[in-house]
Amino acid sequence: MWQESEHYTPPANVRKMTKDLAFFPAWYAEKGDYVFVDEETLNPFLSQLPVTIQPVALPLTRKEIKEKASLLPPMEVCPWGMSRPVIYLFNQLKQKYGLPLNIPPWKDEYTWLINRRTAAGCLTDIQRQLPEMTFPTAPVFFSETEEIETYLHRHTGSFVLKTPYSSSGRGLLWLEGNRLNDNDRRRIKRILQKQKTLSLERVLDKELDFALEFYSDGKGNIRYEGISLFNTNSRGAYQGNKLQAQSALRERLSACVGEEEPNNIRQAVAHALSHTFGIRHTGYIGVDMLVYKENESFRIHPCVEINLRYTMGMAAIRIFENYFDKNATGLLHILYEKETGRAYEQHRRMEKTYPPIHENGKLQKGYLSLCPVTEDTNYIAYILAT
Numbered sequence: 001m002w003q004e005s006e007h008y009t010p011p012a013n014v015r016k017m018t019k020d021l022a023f024f025p026a027w028y029a030e031k032g033d034y035v036f037v038d039e040e041t042l043n044p045f046l047s048q049l050p051v052t053i054q055p056v057a058l059p060l061t062r063k064e065i066k067e068k069a070s071l072l073p074p075m076e077v078c079p080w081g082m083s084r085p086v087i088y089l090f091n092q093l094k095q096k097y098g099l100p101l102n103i104p105p106w107k108d109e110y111t112w113l114i115n116r117r118t119a120a121g122c123l124t125d126i127q128r129q130l131p132e133m134t135f136p137t138a139p140v141f142f143s144e145t146e147e148i149e150t151y152l153h154r155h156t157g158s159f160v161l162k163t164p165y166s167s168s169g170r171g172l173l174w175l176e177g178n179r180l181n182d183n184d185r186r187r188i189k190r191i192l193q194k195q196k197t198l199s200l201e202r203v204l205d206k207e208l209d210f211a212l213e214f215y216s217d218g219k220g221n222i223r224y225e226g227i228s229l230f231n232t233n234s235r236g237a238y239q240g241n242k243l244q245a246q247s248a249l250r251e252r253l254s255a256c257v258g259e260e261e262p263n264n265i266r267q268a269v270a271h272a273l274s275h276t277f278g279i280r281h282t283g284y285i286g287v288d289m290l291v292y293k294e295n296e297s298f299r300i301h302p303c304v305e306i307n308l309r310y311t312m313g314m315a316a317i318r319i320f321e322n323y324f325d326k327n328a329t330g331l332l333h334i335l336y337e338k339e340t341g342r343a344y345e346q347h348r349r350m351e352k353t354y355p356p357i358h359e360n361g362k363l364q365k366g367y368l369s370l371c372p373v374t375e376d377t378n379y380i381a382y383i384l385a386t
Contacts, residue, residue: 005084005085006084006085006087006088007085007088008084008085010085013378016378016379017336017378017379019038019039020371020377020378020379020380021334021371021379021381022035022036022037022038022039022371023035023037023039023042023045023055023059023370023371023372024315024370024371024381025057025080025310026055026056026057026058026059027055027057027315027318027319027322027323027370028310028314028315028318028319028322029055029056029057030056030057031056031057032056032057033056033057033058034057034058034059034060034072034075035057035058035059035060036060036061036065036093037059037060037061038061038062039059039061039372041372041374042059042061042372044372045369045371045372045373046059049368050356050358050368052358052360052361053323053356053358053361053362053363053368056322062093065093065097065099066097069097069098069099070098072099072100073100074100074101074102075099075100075101075102076101076102077090077101077102077103077104078283078310080309080310081308081309081310082104082106082110082283082308082309083106084106087103087104087105087106090103091103104282107280109280110281110308113276113277113280113281113308114165114306114308115164115165116139116141116162116163116164116165116199116305117141117164117197117199118276118306119303119304119305119306120138120139120141120199120303121276122269122272122273122276122287122303122306123135123138123302123303124138125268125271125272125275125276126265126268126269126272126302126303129268129271129272130264130265130268133261133264133265133300134294134299135299135300135301135302136201136202136204136292136301137201137202139162139199139200139201140199140200140201141197141198141199141200142197142198142199142200143192143196143197143198144192145180145185145188145189145192148161148180148188148198148200149179149180151200152175152178152179152180153178153179155178156178157178157202157203158174158175158176158177158202158203159175159178159200159201159202159203160172160173160174160175160200160201160203160236161173161175161188161198161199161200162198162199162200162201163191163195163198164195164196164197164198164199165195167288167305167307168237168238168312169232169233169235169236169237169238170237172235172236173187173188173191173198174203174235204290204292204294204301205292205293205294206290206291206292207256207290207291207292207293207298208229208252208253208256208290208291209229209230209231209232209288209289209290210227210228210229210230210249210253210288210289210290210291211227211228211230211286211287211288211289211311211313212224212226212227212228212265212266212269212286212287212289213225213226213227213228213284213285213286213287213311213313213314213317214269214270214273214284214285214286214287215283215284215285216273216274216277216278216281216282216283216284216285217282218278218279218280218281218282219278219279220274220278220279221274221278222270222271222273222274222277222278222285224266224270225284225314225317226246226314226317227246227249227250227253228241228242228249228286228311228312228313228314228316228317229241229242229244229249229252229253230242230312230313230316231331238312238334239333240331240332240333240334241312241313241315241316241331241332241333242316242329242330242331242332243316243319243320243324243328243329243330243331243332243383243385244320244329244330245320245326245327246317248329250262253291256291256298257291257298257299257300261300262300265289265300265302268302269287269302269303272303273285273287273306277308281308283308283309283310284309284310284311284314285306285307285308286306286307286309286311286313286314287302287303287305287306287307288303288304288305288306288307289301289302289303289304290304312332312334315332316332319332319383323361323362323363323383324362324363324385325359325362325363325364325385326362328362328363328364328365328385328386329385329386330363330383330384330385330386331383331384332381332382332383333381333382333383333384334379334380334381335379335380335381335382336378336379337378337380338378340375340376340378341375343373343377343378343379343380344373344374344375344377346380347369347373347377347380347382350367350369350382350384351367351369353367354366354367354384355367356368356385363383363385364385365385365386366384366385367382367383367384368382368383368384368385369381369382370382370383
């Protein structure tokens, strides 16, 4: 999102992920929506889905746009996340085919809205609203390697460095002890040359990853959408979202910290988001949080990072509401296999081992891929119900 050029070309793995998972938004979209895809394997994929479990959104390929442009209704463009290249793509489609698209404009302020400094400012705002609660110290920001080394020399504990524009566990540099090794210095130097700053945070004794999902109407109003629980590995990388009823997810959180704290934090976060994002952004906002242990007590970190986009957590909420039996539980996961053919083998194995069981249009048990999977696929988005 932070790239300055509309002609920015993402790395090959990101382009491949975009291609493999292009149909994924159809599962959280609403009835009557269109999902833009450039995919020839959709028809076989859709025909293999259970008859009663079908996404309500309609795929729209470049070929169909060319043939049906004059027949399509006015449409609001709602990208997964705002970026100059995405806006440029839809402007090209609009101009080339005369599509009746309402495309949100790029705002330069997005660049600082998604910076970790903004999330740190919201954390400070939340702390100010809830002085009776104990929260972690806000991140410290540095622009020189020597500054980082000086800080580490004066403090004890374990620390993690984070790039200013990253999410989902990417852009993290875990430090061993309070000294930098040569590899750390080289990586820090490269990051600072490109992104100018790094933030430093103390590593917490994490118990649970979760997020609160919100929607901003662009007029200062922030609407709470729900809670999402997700899994990460030991290095903080995203591994999947829990699919379960909202009541059960809240119970999992309250088992650690009670009911009052999360409710107070939800209100404080909504207020902080309204102040910072309320009239600057229209769309979904996901605030990643965590439960950590300190002095034999569980506490909440209320603002690890802010995602100014439709998140996997928001997708998990919608997918459970639309396609899951209310008593079922499951996982929403993105699988990546680097070697060609491995993802397809895994997909076929999961289909055979966990055949879907469904009733009245709701998944009760089993595996379901959310996008076409071929021998050329590297990324699979799937749900597994238990």
